[in-house]
Amino acid sequence: MTTAIVIDQRFDLHTWHGHVEHAGRLQAIQRALQTSGLLPSLMQLPIRAATEAELLAVHSSHMLHRVRQLASYGGGQIDSDTYVTADSWDVGLLAAGATIAMVEAIAEGRCHNGFALVRPPGHHATDVRSMGFCLFNNIAIAARVLLDRYDIRRLAIVDFDVHHGNGTQDIFYRDGRVLFCSTHASPLYPGTGAVYETGDPHMANGTTLNVPLPYGTGDEGYDRVFRQVIGPAIHQFQPEILLVSAGFDAHWSDPIGPMALSVHGFARLVQHLLTWAQTLCNGRIGFVLEGGYNIAALTASVIATLRLMLGMDPGPDPLGKMNAPEPNIDRIITTLHTQHPLLIQAGYQGVA
Numbered sequence: 001m002t003t004a005i006v007i008d009q010r011f012d013l014h015t016w017h018g019h020v021e022h023a024g025r026l027q028a029i030q031r032a033l034q035t036s037g038l039l040p041s042l043m044q045l046p047i048r049a050a051t052e053a054e055l056l057a058v059h060s061s062h063m064l065h066r067v068r069q070l071a072s073y074g075g076g077q078i079d080s081d082t083y084v085t086a087d088s089w090d091v092g093l094l095a096a097g098a099t100i101a102m103v104e105a106i107a108e109g110r111c112h113n114g115f116a117l118v119r120p121p122g123h124h125a126t127d128v129r130s131m132g133f134c135l136f137n138n139i140a141i142a143a144r145v146l147l148d149r150y151d152i153r154r155l156a157i158v159d160f161d162v163h164h165g166n167g168t169q170d171i172f173y174r175d176g177r178v179l180f181c182s183t184h185a186s187p188l189y190p191g192t193g194a195v196y197e198t199g200d201p202h203m204a205n206g207t208t209l210n211v212p213l214p215y216g217t218g219d220e221g222y223d224r225v226f227r228q229v230i231g232p233a234i235h236q237f238q239p240e241i242l243l244v245s246a247g248f249d250a251h252w253s254d255p256i257g258p259m260a261l262s263v264h265g266f267a268r269l270v271q272h273l274l275t276w277a278q279t280l281c282n283g284r285i286g287f288v289l290e291g292g293y294n295i296a297a298l299t300a301s302v303i304a305t306l307r308l309m310l311g312m313d314p315g316p317d318p319l320g321k322m323n324a325p326e327p328n329i330d331r332i333i334t335t336l337h338t339q340h341p342l343l344i345q346a347g348y349q350g351v352a
């Protein structure tokens with residue numbers, strides 16, 4: 001099994017003093033990789049900047065113009081959450097291009113799986129708007145490349161970031177070739193991701209699956225959702241490749257997330273995804289970094305994910321588990337089983 005990563009120090013150039021999404025996130029991951037002993041087992045892929053044509057396959061020209069213009073002025077803020085520096089245009093192109101490089105390597109059989117360790121993150125960027133720390137939607141741009149250039153007829157994107165991946169949902173809401181599944185805290189930014197948002201009823205009915213979860217949901221709740229909701233839907237959809245928006249801000253220690261996952265809890269979700277990819281996609285799965293703002297939890301979760309991708313155990317959980325009762329999620333699971341088109345078609349069979 002060959003596992004690839006993409007990472008580059010040039011991503012550090014996009015950083016804003018005092019902002020929670022800063023260069024120190026990837027710097028800490030790079031340090032953890034150096035001390036993990038995993039680097040000799042990982043294939044490091046060269047990266048390139050995405051082309052404007054690749055971005056325009058997903059985003060509007062006006063959106064791109066705004067980011068480039070702000071960068072040319074030396075930087076500024078697109079909104080209260082989302083900043084642009086003088087280097088952000090170039091870094092944004094690199095983040096998208098690195099993600100493309102990772103999915104191309106998987107599609108061409110040069111690796112079995114991969115992790116794009118990129119920033120800025122992307123899953124909030126819609127077709128017409130940069131928002132939520134995100135300039136361009138890295139995973140959506142890469143998915144479009146797979147659909148347009150490779151013989152991929154169906155792919156699934158699973159987003160376990162604590163925030164709803166509204167941008168990815170919007171971009172593929174009318175595209176029946178893409179199943180988008182999101183687990184997220186509710187209510188929380190950006191306020192989207194309701195259970196009734198299931199894809200365009202005429203063109204892509206059932207290809208959006210949202211699981212809005214109550215605050216405090218942790219290892220057991222997330223594991224149950226993956227086994228009883230996400231897994232059956234993916235098996236019913238039968239994707240040829242699986243992509244993952246891997247945000248680690250649902251960890252109990254995250255400063256902006258209200259959930260209670262542990263590092264080992266994330267590892268269980270990752271193991272489910274790897275198993276399903278092996279069953280359905282010949283092992284083809286690509287992870288793309290999104291959120292995660294407690295540095296210790298972020299780095300430990302990334303290392304655990306890479307170990308699992310390499311066929312190893314996840315290793316130790318340096319922060320441990322939050323020992324608190326979890327909220328009851330029976331209602332959300334029952335609602336999805338009885339209302340979501342894919343789950344109605346599949347029938348619940350307890351996919352492990």
